[in-house]
Amino acid sequence: MIYSDKQYTISEAQLVRLRDALAAAESEAEDTAADQRWLRHAQTDAIRSQIATLEAELSHYDLLKSGEITFAKSHSLENLPSVLVQARIAAGMSQTDLAERLGMKAQQIQRYEASEYSGASFSRLIDVCEALNVHATGLFERDDMSKGAVFSWSDVDDVVWKQLPAREMARRGWFDVPRKGDVHQLARKYFMQAAGAQFASAYHRKKMHGSSMPNEYALLAWQARILERARAIVETHNPPNFVADDRWVADLIALTRRRDGPKRAQALLLSKGIILVTEKHLSGTYLDGGAMLDRNSRPVIGLTLRFDRLDNFWFVLLHELGHVFLHLMDGLRYDFFDEEETSGNDKVEREADEFALDSLIPEAKWDECLSRFALSEEAVRIDAKNLGIDASIIAGRIRKERGDYTILNGLIGQGQVASQFEDDGDELV
Template sequence: MICNERQYKITLNQLEKFKAALDGLSQPEDSDWLQVANKNALKSQISDLESQLSEYSMLKEGKARYSLSADLSSLPRVLIQARIGKGWSQKDLAETLSVPPQQIQRYESSDYMGASLSRLIEVASVLGVSIKETWSGSNSVDGNSVFIWEGESNVEWNKFPIREMIKRGWINLKHQVSAVDAVKEYFSHAAGPEYATALHRKKFHGGNSPNEYALLAWQARVLEKARYQVFSGKVSGFEYNDNWVEELKGLSVKDDAPVKVKEYLAKKGIVLVIEEHLSGTYLDGAAMMLETGNPVVALTLRYDRLDNFWFVLMHELGHVFLHLFDSLNMDFFDEGDIAEDDALEKEADEFSLNSLISPEQWDLCLSRFSMSRESVLNDAENLGIHPSIIAGRIRKENSNYTILGELLGQGCVRKLFGETNS
């Protein structure tokens, strides 16, 4: 992690050297495995350096959020991020703590390994970071989980859903390649040259406990499809700005709204990928980051209804704008239940609900009380949105799933994306 301007300049210089080295390599033949490996290694180094430079710049410019609370394992990194995010130099923090600047440099260069507990508490207090530590026993059946792989060596490749991956055409056992080797080869290609894109932390929210390897395989597939869209020139560069969400929901009144949404998001630098969930994942949607800096929103269309499409889409966009650029370094995977005790999911839920219908607008909707077809259609026309959005919200808030079913747009989404689920 970059901690100061000097390190930033050094890293920038290293990046230019790696890029020059990559440009100097000739296009390798498929059979020249050594040259291919060298090229992939350079791409991995470049991706890592670009990620560090981007994180430092966004923290310094106030464009990235850092966590105001941290568990003990992530505390050192969060303290550095909090210091940069406050606009403090290492010297500024040293003066506040009445210690030599060199001491802060030593702390941060070693991830605070030499700091006492009392010093860590003091630094956290000065920077406004609270410390929390939670534990979940092995008997926990809660679907809310965080999955972490420290690196490729921690992955048990034989646990991937190999049969289903073969059935979907993601891998094949050509030339008598073993199933494990085929999975590793696919994952290397699909997840990209920087494995960390798919291996780092995943936060799953839902009522079921998912198969972590099915999650990993599904994400690799999503990233592969997202990367193809970006490299094909179909997606613009991303700017951190959500003032267009109001215009986005206005597309809901169009007959081919989901397709129009994909085109609209691409112009805003966000990749929308449709990919059916794998057995054992219970997924409705996910939000993650491509190495290009483009956010990726992935939907499974597990429930083929317009109301579900819009709620899950906006929920994942909530993660993009509220959480994806903060210091948690997580991808978000969601089973579409409303969150009750998860702060991050509640924030995404509120973003979704309020972006589709503001609290002020919802207060004026007569259909909340009459719950009739005519009142829903009237409110939808007044708000300029599809009736399914209002009908779905009424059913959810009243826990009554026997009403307004004809307004949900059942079976209207998957067919728009065709068989490829691109």
């Protein structure tokens, strides 16, 4: 983790050197004898891994310092040192700033953070927590930002497996529990097989955007289920590799006019190398959707359909698709989880929102929609026909922008989505 602007500058210089080293290694590999190329490839793979790690840490520091990450949270004392560092950076404070607030020398804060606060007394930890607005729950928050959270375990050994919603996972049939079987051990085994240790590590930070604080262990379990089902689809259908070219999104929007559009969207995404899975959210979470990369770096979108409406389906799908095109492939190492009704100034979520809105209805076209003012079903249908989209999309956007969810109820496609995915575990159309 990067702790200061000085370390950031050093890391940037190191990244330049690593990129130069990679270019040189790749050039040398071309002139290497065939029986020695495996060694060169191993060297270049190791350098690429170091580059990816540095790029992720630099991006994470940028987001923290700019205030784009609104708060972080941890439920274990082992993670408190990381929470304190992230809280300091997100508050726009340097190590010197924090030291001055505590009446200490900057070098002492540097030593604390370098040693993960191992030498700090309990009373000193309380002082630091108070200075950074980190509470007993492990929470730090910026009052001027929208709600959101980042969950991160240093590695799989930091996970408190007994906090997984094991009994609910078993009730849903995710794994069998033999007589006298330890349901918590079985839940852990399920997670390791369905997702893998890397999904409970800093390699996969969980970025939650929502107005409700979720249970991060329920989040972890839901993600494992999504990844398990996505892997089954890949093994059955062998989809092509994903290419970050969004020119086909217009074909996706055209499907909104079809009665079976949501199910057809799943097949279209599959043909483009993106796996779409629907899975009911777990107790303790308030999810609408999530976007992540599987263990083979293939984009996976999960939807909960907790609001069984067409307007919600299409906006959430396009929002998660925005994360795929804009954020998943940039090395930031975030898995994105979203609650659709939330709004705010979070940069990455704002970008995903803009991608969804502009894809569904370009801003210039939206300005021409008379239904925004007429607020009648007939006006909405006329605008929808002119734009070549389903009326639910216009109705949903009007309701959200006005903050009035009592209008245009007959156009939002209530109860028209979930039934299309009742056989989601079967063959795709």
